[in-house]
Amino acid sequence: QRDNIQKRTFTRWTNTKLINEEWAVDDLYEDLKDGLKLIQLLENLSQKKIKRTKMVKMDIHKLQNLEFALKHLEKEGVKLVNISNEDILSGNHKLTLGLIWTIICRYQFANISMGNVSGGKLKSLLLAKCNQAIMIGNNSVSGPARLMMAQKM
DSSP states (O other): OHHHHHHHHHHHHHHHOOOGGGGOOSSSHTTTSHHHHHHHHHHHHHHOOOOSOOOOOOOOHHHHHHHHHHHHHHTOOOOOOOOOOOHHHOOOOHHHHHHHHHHHHHIIIOOEETTTEHHHHHHHHHHHHHHHHHHHTTSSSSSSHHHHHHHHH
16 A cells, blocks of 8 residues: 555656656556656756666667666766666666655755754755654554644644
8 A cells, every 4th residue: 555655756756857748657657667757857856957768668678778867867966776687677666766766865855944943854854854744644653643743733
């Protein structure tokens, strides 16, 4: 269930960054496999052109596009741990979600601040608030604890 929530959330976020409907993502795991939508997402976020193979008929072309995207992330200073082009091509759910989360952290959280809090600390605070809201919304927390958490928000 948690993976489905993350998948829907990350798909919505991705679509807001892709802007053009022709690039819209329906299934995060399937639609990123050829690398083209991932490259388009990264181009929109970084405002930099990324090399790509436009004729994507074989897996080798898909792997090449995915490699271009991952190399771009590394050039942008994004540390990728245990995520390869083959993982995305195979539709590995956890690693695809991990990749999108890493992209969100780099391009969404890196440049925002609230008062004295910025970057990594802000990301941690936002995650805690999101987890808190999810727990309250899913009735994972009951009774007085739920009321206390809601009041803190």
